[in-house]
Amino acid sequence: MNQAAPLRAVPEPLNPGQITRPDIHRTDRLGEVIHEYRHAA
Numbered sequence: 001m002n003q004a005a006p007l008r009a010v011p012e013p014l015n016p017g018q019i020t021r022p023d024i025h026r027t028d029r030l031g032e033v034i035h036e037y038r039h040a041a
Contacts, residue, residue, distance in 0.1 A: 014039065 023040040 011038070 019039075025038055025040050027036040027038075028034070029036060
Protein backbone atom coordinates (compact mmCIF):
# COMPACT_ATOMS: atom_id res chain seq x y z
CA MET A 1 0.00 0.00 0.00
CA ASN A 2 3.08 2.27 0.04
CA GLN A 3 2.01 3.54 3.49
CA ALA A 4 -0.77 5.68 1.98
CA ALA A 5 -3.53 6.91 4.25
CA PRO A 6 -6.85 5.14 3.64
CA LEU A 7 -9.04 6.62 0.89
CA ARG A 8 -6.31 9.04 -0.22
CA ALA A 9 -4.05 8.95 -3.23
CA VAL A 10 -0.35 8.25 -2.81
CA PRO A 11 1.48 11.62 -2.91
CA GLU A 12 4.10 12.34 -5.54
CA PRO A 13 7.68 11.98 -4.26
CA LEU A 14 9.60 15.17 -3.55
CA ASN A 15 12.98 15.98 -5.06
CA PRO A 16 15.70 16.92 -2.54
CA GLY A 17 15.94 20.38 -4.15
CA GLN A 18 12.30 21.08 -3.29
CA ILE A 19 12.90 20.80 0.46
CA THR A 20 14.72 23.70 2.10
CA ARG A 21 13.19 23.40 5.55
CA PRO A 22 10.92 20.43 6.23
CA ASP A 23 7.51 21.58 7.42
CA ILE A 24 5.58 18.55 8.59
CA HIS A 25 2.02 18.47 9.85
CA ARG A 26 0.82 15.73 12.16
CA THR A 27 -2.81 14.68 12.48
CA ASP A 28 -3.81 12.50 15.43
CA ARG A 29 -6.39 9.81 14.80
CA LEU A 30 -8.17 7.30 17.02
CA GLY A 31 -7.59 9.10 20.30
CA GLU A 32 -3.95 9.93 19.48
CA VAL A 33 -3.12 6.23 18.96
CA ILE A 34 -2.54 6.65 15.21
CA HIS A 35 -0.63 9.58 13.74
CA GLU A 36 -0.69 10.72 10.11
CA TYR A 37 2.21 12.84 8.88
CA ARG A 38 2.32 14.95 5.71
CA HIS A 39 4.46 17.66 4.20
CA ALA A 40 2.90 21.11 4.25
CA ALA A 41 2.31 22.62 0.85
